[in-house]
Amino acid sequence: MSITLIIMVVVAVFVGALMKSMFGFGEAMVSMPLLALLPITLQTSVSLIGLAGLTVALLTVFSGWRHVERAVLIRLAVSTVIGIPFGLVLLHTASAIVITFGLGIFLIAFGGYSLVKKILSRAIERPLLNNRGWVFPFGFASGVLGSAYNFNGVPIVVYGTLQRWNPDRFRGTLQAHFLISGVLVVTGHALGGLWTFDALIYYAYSLPAILLATALGVFLNKRIHAGNFERYLFIIIIVLGILLLLPRGSN
Structure with a gap:
């Protein structure tokens, strides 16, 4: 564990945490690919970003609590719990190359979707998912992707977009979900044996x-036009x- 490697890991975590505190999501989407390019194990990356994401959620959730969709949050939590073991199995049974390739495909697909979501949102005049039961598959996917890749926020981003949540509700519900699912995912990582000494050392640094x-993210969130920056992200x-x-x- 060289000083250079530690600095690179800290930079990757910093960039991801900045994205999450600015937009309410995006930490794992940025940090995981950067860490995958470094000579550290996938298990170390997953557990490190899980701990980092939970920390950011703890620091930011209270400011938007009054905007949280509490009924939706409860259903998400239940279905997320069900999905977490499936993600852990996927992480332990699939090779690092397969997971990394899948991660790359997923990033490209999600990035492409996100670039056109504003056009999609303008074309939609009312929520597409009116049935309350739709929240369960998105929550399940959040549990699977969260425990395997730390992408627990991605399905909720898609769900919130299709529900046409306003920005305050979107950010508040997303951060609250990150807090709950983050605790569950980190616990799953610990019980699943993903916590490594290196991950704890990197987290401390x-x-x-x-x-x-x-x-910095909270400061910038209030002072920049998020639309263009989000597009670049x-x-x-x-x-x-x-x-x-x-x-x-x-x-």
């Missing part, structure tokens, strides 16, 4: 950067997904 990124996500599809040595 990254904690000051996480605190700084959270404060999703372009970067697509580029990172393409990078993960390129041949490289395994960890």
Whole structure:
């Protein structure tokens, strides 16, 4: 564990935490691909970002609590619990190359979707998912993707977009879900044996950067036009997904 590697890990965590505190999501979408390019194990990356994401959620959730869709949040929590074991099985049974390739495909698909979601939203005059039961498959997917890739927010982003949540409800519900699912996912990682000594060391080094990124993200969120920045973020996500599809040595 060299100083150079520690600095690179901290930078990757910082960038992801900054994205999450600014937009309410995006930490794992940015940090996981960056960490995948470094010589650390997938299990270490997953557990590290799980801990970092939970920390950011703890620091930001209270500011938007009054906007949370509480009934939806309860259903999400229940279905997320069901999905977590499936994600852990996927992480333990699939090879790192398969997971990394799948991660790359997923990043490209999600980035492409996100770039056109505003056009989609303008074309939709009312929510597409009126039945309350739709929340369960999205929650289940959140549990699977959260425990396997730390992408527990991605299905909720899609669900919130299709429900046409306003920005306050979107951010508040997403952060509350991150807090609950983050506790569940991190617990699943611990029980599943994903916590490594390296992950805890990297987390300790990254904690000051996480605190700084959270404060900076909240500050910038109130002072910049999120639309253009969000567009650039999703372009970067697509580029990172393409990078993960390129041949490289395994960890």
